[in-house]
Amino acid sequence: MSDERLRLSYDRLLAVRAAMSSAREGCPEVDAMLEVLRREGTEDARLQLLDHIMACPFCQAEFALLKTAGTAQPPE
């Protein structure tokens, strides 16, 4: 199965999941996401958080926003 097909199917799964529930149960705090971005804490702790983030449609979007806002540099 192509990457594109895998990605599309996975995206649809997360979209359905988001439409079904917005309870945000078990979601890490925004500060915990920042720690992941800054590579703070143990590797195990970061991986555990990323595991949730990447399987949660809401956390994934928030994490992406933090990442883009935090890594973009204005051109010289």
Place this chain on the structure above:
Amino acid sequence: MTEPEPGDLRDEALEALVRRSAEQVRRLAARYGLEDRVDEVFQEVRIRLWRSGAGHGNLAEAPASYVYRTALSAAVDLLRRRRARRETPAKLERPSGEAVFGEAPPADASLEDRELGDLIEQEIDALAPDRAMVVRLHLAGYSREEIADLLSWTEPRTRHLIYRGLADLRERLRARGIGPEGPA
């Protein structure tokens, strides 16, 4: 105190810097359908700069790094406020551009499609943890370099895990009767 209007900063060079930063972040955020959120963030950046007196030549530090740090801080505060109000995005695109949060799956999204998504997730969960992690990041649209950077792994290790992770996933899906074009 009334809030400033966009472009109300007295220093035109500073306003130009804010606009360029916003455009750069927006280009990156477009991959995740987050352009609207970026606009919100940079409106907040303008407000903070205005309140700090930045538009009146009162910045003690280089303006570029100040805008950059302010953008991240504004994004953090935006997300905290939304969570506190229990707001969820009304509409948010997925990286593939095909599925949108807040909307029911398209009418042509068959039960088979939805079951395929469940199956893919089950098989990702069954992978070795490090391979599962990189596969999820890969499917979320992160590049190999971004994945390596995020996980503090070397590029060769990351490349190997993505390759093996996807290969394992495809093999497991084939064993479940899911071929290259989807369910048999």
